[in-house]
Amino acid sequence: MDSRGHSNGGELETNEMDIRNLSSSRNNTHCVHKVGVPPKQNLFKEFKTRVKETFFADDPLRTFKDQSKSRKLVLGIQAIFPIFEWGRNYNLTKFRGDIVAGLTIASLCIPQDIGYAKLANLAPQYGLYSSFVPPLVYALMGSSRDIAIGPVAVVSLLLGTLLQKEIDYHTHPEEYLRLAFTATFFTGITQATLGILRLGFLIDFPSHAAIVGFMGGAAITIALQQLKGFLGIQKLTKKTDIISVMRSVFEATHHGWNWQTIVIGVAFLSFLLFAKYIGKKNKNLFWVPAIAPLISVILSTFFVYITHADQKGVAIVKHIERGINPSSVKQIYFTGDNLLKGFRTGVVAGMITLTEAIAIGRTFATMKDYQLDGNKEMVALGTMNVIGSMTSCYVATGSFSRSVVNYMSGCQIAVSNIVMSCVVFLTLEFITPLFKYTPNAILAVIIISAVINLIDIQAAILLWKIDKFDFVACLGAFFGVIFASVEIGLLIAVSISFAKILLQVTRPRVSVLGKIPRTTVYRNTQQYPEATRVPGILIVRVDSAIYFSNSNYIKERILRWLADEEEQTKKAYSPKTQFLIVEMSPVTDIDTSGIHALEELYNNLQKRDIQLVLANPGPVVIDKLHTSDVTNLIGEDHIFLTVAEAISSCSPKLVEEA
Template structure:
């Protein structure tokens, strides 16, 4: 049976009047009528908006129509993903996790000892932070590949911010207490963002800003290692992190004498580490070479210092370790007084930076192995492990890219590799710390320098320059702020430029004049398609942004400027004036009251010029608000069309066929 309902559809004739399909001449094209969205209740609209803003998925969907016992299992699996994937765990997977865990442990132990120096805490605290947090993450995290522990950037940031409040040498107890307090609030911040599904907030720190910040932090970290690399007495070294202060301190310390034995140690093993890194990069199958190179460096250098007593000749060594396993530190956290506020502020900053790094790492390796990582669940896991870590003598831990890459290359299957690493760290703290006592500080400096070189991503910076110059400004602003001032200054510059870019793009949206592509019913930007032809008597403008209070006035004025310029060009060439202004609204995702007022003002201004305002293809959200405001009644319901083509055929069918 043929579909006769089509003949009953109403069309718009050239005068905007309704006509049936059976009465329409054959040479008049079919004009689609714009659909008016149904009214939504206030509660339903609010619920839809909140759900779309805070989550792309309904977290309660899995629990619908499930018995109570099943709901309990699902709740536990949501909190502890290990209960879900653990059911299919087998000996084959464990073999891969065991090898990966042992490999990353050999990398993390020397790195943790070195990173603790960046945080200005005793060496054992770095190892503590690679014991408890990874265990908790293994049970609560959703990434199979991410390795948890201290990282260079967060260690430096935390050490710098806390040192501004207390001196780590003369006020050791207060300094350590503030470290634990900041770690506690870093965890609270991360868990809160995840629990309330506010993970989108960390996206305000753009990729370009992060690239610049990480590169600047890498150079700052490397400069800080010159103290250990050259054997400079800490009393003769600066507490500032900017490049000018550091280089001044380095050259001034030359008068007091650098330690040549230390320089030989540091240079030799740095060369060894860089060669190992080069081998691993050129031959991926030899990934284990750069992974175990730091541990080999520590073993060889420690043995050499022990048998030669080089520490008696001025070679600085790590010194004694506390053999205790993560002593409780809950009573050391500030829960009152002005130090509570200090710890809270520092914790928020450190927590967000740690979160940004971890989420990026988790997403990267998840895409490589084609599985999903729940960002909000990750935040809760990271937050929980740092809260518990602050109570067990740990400082802020997060995902490490270098260790995660080694974990991935070593064939890890699940987060059990983190558990294996934690056990190895535990055994190291309990039984091997007496041997670490003689490890030269210069070797730790070499390990850190070799590790942070990878944070300087020149290729990414070049690509940013090619793609977006404003992004490059954000990248370089963050980089220069860190290198020439301080880590926190660079971070503030990165955030400020990122927000400035957002405001610029929102307040100055792109607009374009459209023309008809020859022999097609398609209208495109005449700047992008030179062959596009303008329709005589019609100006077609596209707005490439939502219309809000921040940009509504600019959008209105920009359209009027387009119109004025076009009319001046037409008069100069003795062509007919503009009769219709068509606004293509497909890219307009939303509009507020200020935007609607701007359209109303645009309509009034156009009336004075004898130009009719036409809207084409507004989305459901925009159309719903336009009807709620009564705007269609102001311009006439027959002035809103499904496509630009429909609007052209209705406004000026003769001219449309001539183009």
């Protein structure tokens, strides 16, 4: 018992010495600064500032300041049509790169467009139409130098799935086609509206993890849908989940598979995968996988024609409408029940296509070191789809596979899209009859080889390593797509993204700080184990704004830290906690619920004879604390600029108590 008492006395002496050292260091090294309160702002001016920062952070009108009227007109035209800005510096050298890139992506897009149209349950020519008009419009209005425009697999499948639930394309093909144009129209309206109102931040809500899972699941769903053409099955279930599709495939084994079709499919799938392998091994041979689909179409069509394989059960394309896009303005539903159906589908498709296109554009803009205006992109994509819906096109957007080929081919500017569009025009006018004997199997194979890249296993592994919650979000979206449907997977992706935001807002991090030895720096004790607690003082940091959604949790979490601290001090026979310092530099804002929680915390601490101290509250926070009179409640002499100054001020009182 004597030795234990002796030990306690030693600890008390050490603690007293630490406190005195703190007190002396205050006199030698610290001077206390008063936390400033920003001047009161006019309410209207503050609201205007916030709106401008939210919607016009890039200040688009800045370039128009101090300009003549004629110059403002020129700048306005260039803002809407960037082609008039970069066109002045365009030259023959750049055109050479663009024409090579345009011809290369055209060879890739023509067979893909025919296959993607089938995914959307549309006739093949509509895929080609969608690679003729939209790229021309985007070339005039788009700000990306590298995006290649046209139909994409995921959106084609999404459109086909959603529209099929509204109207059966087998029994009502005309109504289905009209609904597709209506959905495309509202896709464009959605995109353009988001751009004009500068609401692009809305497309960031599906997290990267959810998008990775959704794209991977969609890729598998698309590949499963191609088993009908790959195996020569006459009838396949209209459902998209993996269980229904595989059951339908195996039920057709005894009477529905065609061995000639399978031979064509396996041979050309091997060829396409080998071409991809060559392109990956040698970057200079990027053109090999780019032209491989067109070569496959030519060879397989010739093979079917000379062997009459179509008479032996090999399904062929048969007929593709010749000629350029006819007008479809009168086919869009502007009244009736189908208007709402098209609107719902268009909004969903618009958000997905924007997410994909903006992500692709930003990727290549970073690689080439130029700025991409997200709002201009939305307006360009929206205008493109609105005009497309009136010219027999369905939803088009930036294609990742084509954009990669466009970039690797040496594209300089959006002229490569114009070149591609011209090639598609020539195809529609003169070449479409030659696709008559193209086997459906080759279209299925082209789609399968294209969507393989959407399954990003490395990204999923990285998600697991970095953030387990993100990995769960990825899996949720992935399994939602393959075991339920595309729209269910999309809903799960968005829901998980919102759930993550909600969790982070309602359960922010509250950490205990300690002093880094031989410094006046205070850091998280979990991150820095060498950081030491200050006797008699508990320092906590709130790493979030304090709102109604988390104020009660923050208050209770701080009180739990305090209870743990008091329990430890009793066991160690250390001085009783007399001060609670809340480091508030990460607290960017506080609402009335947060202020109320702070008052409750103060009252709770008063009952325990513990003084609440605030360190470094931001301008918004300190203004609201003054307005609500909380500063008088806590005491202005208990609000400090830094944790070090707060401790320096508290240390003499600790010495007195000791």
